Amino acid sequence: MPEGHSIHRIAKQFDRNFVGQKVTASSPQGRFVSGAKQLSGHEIVEAKAVGKNMFLGFDHDLWLRVHLGIYGAWDFAGEILADGTIESSNGRIGQTQQRGTVVGAHEDSLGSIGAPRLTRLRMSEQETAEVETEPFPPEPIGQVRLRLLAERAVADLRGPTICEIRDAQGVQEVVDSLGPDPLVDEGPEAENRFALKVKSKQTPIGVLLMDQSVVSGIGNIYRAELLFRAKLNPHIPGKQLSESAIRELWLDWSRLLRLGVETGQIMTMDGLSKTDYRKALANRADRHWVYHRTGLPCRVCGTNIVMEMAAGRKLYWCPKCQA
DNA sequence: TGCCCATGGTAAT
DNA sequence: TTACCCTGGGCAG
Numbered sequence: 597m598p599e600g601h602s603i604h605r606i607a608k609q610f611d612r613n614f615v616g617q618k619v620t621a622s623s624p625q626g627r628f629v630s631g632a633k634q635l636s637g638h639e640i641v642e643a644k645a646v647g648k649n650m651f652l653g654f655d656h657d658l659w660l661r662v663h664l665g666i667y668g669a670w671d672f673a674g675e676i677l678a679d680g681t682i683e684s685s686n687g688r689i690g691q692t693q694q695r696g697t698v699v700g701a702h703e704d705s706l707g708s709i710g711a712p713r714l715t716r717l718r719m720s721e722q723e724t725a726e727v728e729t730e731p732f733p734p735e736p737i738g739q740v741r742l743r744l745l746a747e748r749a750v751a752d753l754r755g756p757t758i759c760e761i762r763d764a765q766g767v768q769e770v771v772d773s774l775g776p777d778p779l780v781d782e783g784p785e786a787e788n789r790f791a792l793k794v795k796s797k798q799t800p801i802g803v804l805l806m807d808q809s810v811v812s813g814i815g816n817i818y819r820a821e822l823l824f825r826a827k828l829n830p831h832i833p834g835k836q837l838s839e840s841a842i843r844e845l846w847l848d849w850s851r852l853l854r855l856g857v858e859t860g861q862i863m864t865m866d867g868l869s870k871t872d873y874r875k876a877l878a879n880r881a882d883r884h885w886v887y888h889r890t891g892l893p894c895r896v897c898g899t900n901i902v903m904e905m906a907a908g909r910k911l912y913w914c915p916k917c918q919a
Numbered sequence: 920t921g922c923c924c925a926t927g928g929t930a931a932t
Numbered sequence: 933t934t935a936c937c938c939t940g941g942g943c944a945g
Contacts, residue, residue, distance in 0.1 A: 598926065598927095599926050599927095602926080648927075648928095663927080663928080664927085665927045665928065665937080665938080665939095666925060666926075666927045666928080666937095666938085666939085667925085667927090667937085667938055667939040667940075668927090668938090668939085669939085669940090720926095720940095721925085721926050722926095738939075738940085739938080739939075754938090754939070754940095755937095755938055755939045755940085756938090757927060757928060757929085757937075757938085758928085806927095808927095808928090815926045815927075816925090816926055816927090817926050818926080819926095862926070887926090908927095908928095908933080908934090909926095909927085910925095
C-alpha cells in the first residue's frame with residue numbers, strides 16, 4: 597500500500613546496498629523463475645523510482661520494473677545500511693508499542709549512516725527493522741516472488757502487482773505514460789506539465805490527483821490530505837481551478853513527498869508542537885487532517901469529516917473547510 | 920480461526 | 933462499475 601514516498605525510499609535502499617554488485621536472482625515462490633534467470637549473475641547499476649514504480653537497472657540493458665500495488669513489500673536482510681531519519685529528538689526511533697519497530701541496542705545503527713550492521717528491514721507502507729540473528733542468507737519469509745542475493749545483503753520481493761523485465765526503451769515507455777514526479781522532474785517544466793493537464797480536464801480534482809498519468813506517486817492518503825491542506829472541494833473540475841490553486845497543489849505535493857521520503861511516514865500535519873509532532877510520528881491516528889476520520893470532528897472547524905467513494909477509493913474531506 | 924480491510928491497478932462487464 | 937490479483941494485520945467470535 598505504499599505511496600510514492602515509500603518507493604523513493606526503497607530505491608535509495610537499493611542504491612546504498614546493491615548498486616555496483618552482482619546478484620544471484622531466484623524466485624523461491626516459483627512465479628518469476630524465468631525473469632530471475634535472466635537477471636542472475638548481472639550487476640545492478642542503477643536504482644530509480646518514478647511515482648509508484650521502481651526500476652532496477654542491470655548491466656546489458658536489463659531492467660527490472662516493480663510495482664508494489666497494495667500488498668507488496670521488500671524485505672532486506674544482511675549487512676545493510678538503513679536510513680534513520682525517523683529518529684526523534686529524544687533519541688528513540690519509532691514506537692515501542694508497534695510490533696517489530698526498532699528498539700534497544702539497535703537504535704544507533706539506524707540513527708546515522710555508519711558501519712553496516714546485521715539487520716532485517718521490511719519496507720512497505722510502513723517500515724520495520726530488527727536485529728537479525730539467523731545465519732546469512734536467511735530463509736525467505738512468505739511468498740517471495742524474487743530474491744536478489746548479493747555478497748552480504750539480500751532483498752526479497754513479496755506480493756507485487758507488477759514484476760517484469762524490460763529494456764531501457766521499455767522503461768522509458770512506462771515513464772512517458774506517467775505524470776511528473778516532483779523528485780524526478782524538478783523545476784518549472786514539471787509544474788507546468790501538471791498544471792496544463794489539470795486545466796484541460798473536466799474530471800473532479802479529487803479524481804485527478806489519483807490519476808498517475810496526471811501526477812505520479814499520490815495515493816489515497818496524500819490525495820485527501822492535499823485537498824484538505826488546499827481547502828479545496830474534491831468535486832471541483834480540474835479546468836475550473838485557478839492556475840494558482842493548481843500550482844500550489846503541485847508545490848504542496850513536492851513538499852509532502854520530500855518530507856515523506858525523509859521521515860518514512862506520510863506526515864501531512866505541520867505547525868505542530870514538538871510533543872504533538874512526536875505523537876503524530878508514533879501514532880497513525882494523530883497523523884492526518886482528514887484521512888480515515890469519518891464522523892470525527894474536523895481538527896480545524898469541528899465539523900464532522902465525511903467519506904465518499906471517488907476514483908474507486910474512499911475519499912475523506914471536511915464539508916466546511918473544503919466547501 | 921476466520922473474516923474484513925488496506926496507502927493499487929488492471930481487465931472484464 | 934465490478935471482480936480480481938495477492939498478502940498481512942486487526943479484530944470479532
